[in-house]
Amino acid sequence: MTEEARSDTPFGLIVPERMGSAVLGIAAELGGMGVLAAQLVRRMLPPKIDRYELTRNLYKMGNKSVGIVASTALFVGGIVVIQAAPLVVRFSATAIIGWAAGFAMLREVAPLLIALMFSGRVGANNTAELGTMVVTDQLDALRALAIDPLSYLILPRVIAMITMLFALNIVGDLTAIIGAIISANALLDVDFSLFMDSFLEMIDAWDFMQSVIKSIGFGLMISITSCYFGLTVKGGAPGVGRAVNSAVVAAAIGVFVMDYFSTYILK
Amino acid sequence: MILLRNVSLRLKGAWVLRNVSLEVPPNNVFALIGPGASGKSVLFKVMTGLLKPDRGEVFIDGQSIAGLNDVEMAPIRAKIGMLFQNYALFDHMTVYENIAFPLRRLFNLPEEQIEQIVAERLQRVSLPGFQDRYPPQLSGGQKKRVGIARATAQRAPIVLYDEPTAGLDPVNSQKIYDLVRDEQRAQGTCAVVISSDVGGLLTVADHVAMLHRGELLFAGTTAHAQRSGIAAVNQFVHGLTEGPL
């Protein structure tokens, strides 16, 4: 759209140049997020958190998402059963549908899905809010009043997001299991007790804990990414839009990478 | 030319236009003034069919526009050129494309003719050679002028200007008002202008209508308005701080 600067690099080096700058860009962003995280940790000891801000954010982020998370998880529970069905039928093992569905649900599907929806809803909104505050100089106004924006504004949001994702994940886990039970009954004629038998036999507390630990990790990733891109907005209102887009994409990739490594760490 | 009869409109629960009856004659510069949020821009949207009134009727050139959808409105909109308050230029198109867009959609003009019209319009608003620029590259004043070029390119019998001088310095403001009047005299159009800069506007306007909280307080000639006995009108027209407003 805008005129592109005539590049002086020779033709053969254009691709490596773009790749190089992309890598540098990503490295800069990761570094920036790390710095933000470290600064927040420093402000946690000793913890001085504005209680009003914390409660306000907890309410805003959690309350409105419960309905969406619950209904989504319900449907996803059904989908997992439908997809696992061919496998258990093939091995004539309908009795273990409880375990098959429950395992996939708790370990992978629920934490990932809920984290992505959370990122799209709460994370994006948070980035937009912070970005707009930056663009309208509200952060500078806070500093002029000798209020540290990081501990007053950001820390409550990060804590609220992690807490809420944790809570929503639990809600989601439970509703997803309900959805799985319903569809196992409808599609495979597996009744409630049969489902629960295999579920409780093969799934232990550790599987559930994995879901919880993942949600905390994802919460951390999403909140840091969301706040980072919100705080570093440049370029007015279109810049806020770009920041939201970058935040959501970065959070998604970060969540997936984290999920990959957690597969090995949490065995 | 434009006739509103008992028009009332409600937006989000509040009445923003209350029982407005107004007739805008052809071939004149018609000023529409009033304090902020009195319903002036909304009135423009009602006149162009972008908003439908909850009560009352709107006639453009004798034809009622009630119940017409966007497709049916097209020939009527061909008779109206409009400058929006935020100029509403299409960010993803060049200046040339922006001005050419309504010409292509509303009329089937050959490309050479469109080129000529665009060049002539840009010349008229003192932006020669700007065809290939994009709106984000222009200053506020330049965007306003491109908007005026687009609004007047159609040679439409009615031209609506919503705040053509907002944010401009006094010299440029007066230039814009003079441009509006010269265009109107040259084309014999009905030019309706909204502005908060009452002083500047009234130097070129033939008729004035004043809105306040969605109600029409006054409609008549400029001379009449400046001598008006209605307190609110008097205060606003002369820019006084004391009075009902």
Place this chain on the structure above:
Amino acid sequence: MTIQAQPLTQHHDLEDPVHEDDRPRTLVQTMTAPLSAFGQDMYGLWTLLRQTVQAILQGRVDRESTFAQLYSIGNGSVLFITVTMIVLGMILVVQAGMQTQRVLPELSLLGANIIQLLAREFAPTVCAMMLATRVGAGIAAEIGSMVVTDQVDALRMSGAQPVDYLVVPRLIAGVLMTLALSFWSLFIALMAGTFAANTQFDLNISTFVNFSFVNMGDYIVMTLKAIAYGAAIPIVSSQRGLTTFGGSEGVGWATTNAVVHSSIAIILLDLILSVFGYIAFPPV
């Protein structure tokens, strides 16, 4: 010519600006309000879909905008989707493999089962969820900004219909690109999964890449899902964009809602099409 305007009179026939929200409601109204709002929303989406498809069938397609959208949706998302599917492909194989090892002695059928799962569910749905995030937000933000800066009104004044000019290109591009990217996702996830199976479980490529369980029905379900998702994302996001109000804050809300509601739509469509696939093309 002069018109005597009415002086400020008492307008008895117009109510005072009492906002509609303050009017007392009956209990029934209060309880059914969210449902009726939901119903109205669904009707709005359905109307937009109908109008857009009508416009396409009547040939009112702007070629240039459509190509621009194809590029923006497709090229813009390829990298993101590729990275995501590589990671997810590997996770899927490792997790499934570890669990299968608890019950079965050997993993020779792991590949075959996973590929079918990828085709029916994983590739189209995950790809669409990612697109909903990126593309949905972009569409809502673009159209929303146009609404609040009066550009959509300017379009109508210039004789162009917002549905034809804005939504049609995005719908066409959405469907085509989601279809293409779904198949690309399948390919990428398969490659990554094969790599993981090889390094993690010492399965060689020919054992793992086993298409014997995948039949025409699986591809049909995958295609149907991709088309459905590819239509849902632009329609929902455009609708959220077109109904923006309230300045830049409104655009923010439109963007957020577009992403979340597109994602929900995808999951609903996934459920419906998965059930359909299970009944119409039962597992081999």
